[in-house]
Amino acid sequence: MTFKRLFLTTAFTAAAACAQDVAIYPPILPRDFEALRAHLSLSQTQVDTLRAVQRDRQNAEQQIHKDIRDKHLQLETLLRDQSQDYARIGQLTVEIRTLQRKLPVSGEPYRSRALGVLTQEQRPKLAALSTALQLQPAAWEAVNLSLIDRPERGGDVIIQAVPPVRTLPAVAQ
Secondary structure, rough: OOHHHHHHHHHHHHHHHHHHOOOOOOOOOOOOOHHHHHHHHHOOOHHHHHHHHHHHHHHHHHHHHHHHHHHHHHOOOOOOOOOOHHHHHHHHHHHHHHHHHHOOOOOOHHHHHHHHOOOOOOOOHHHHHHHHHHHHHHHHHHHHHOOEEOOOOOOOOOOOEEEOOOOEEEEEE
């Protein structure tokens, strides 16, 4: 009985620790992607194709999450029924962890498909978007320190630089 309790405690702890890996992606919003369409000069057909690629990626991840959920339900059933099948309990724990390691789904096949939608003239424009993403943390820090204004919602102005601040002379003590 002590071995069983120790094993079950270890299995639950391992399952809880494994469940900490969570894939976080920006949500695909039901928009027309106006800013991206304007920046890359995308056609509606290209936007629709890019959405289909993203849906395929989301469906692949959802399938893995479904498989993990199914394995968790099997494991919970075995543990609730106080099963003596320790090999199956251990196998389910390993299978759950193996599935969790597949998340997030590799973006490469989907990125290749998405890039295939773009024309030769559109692809070089992605570099500016990549740079903008890399600068985003620094830009928000500058907003927080009142060096620049925060972006306007819905406007064309993203970030405007604030004129340099004049420093006051030091006060002698």
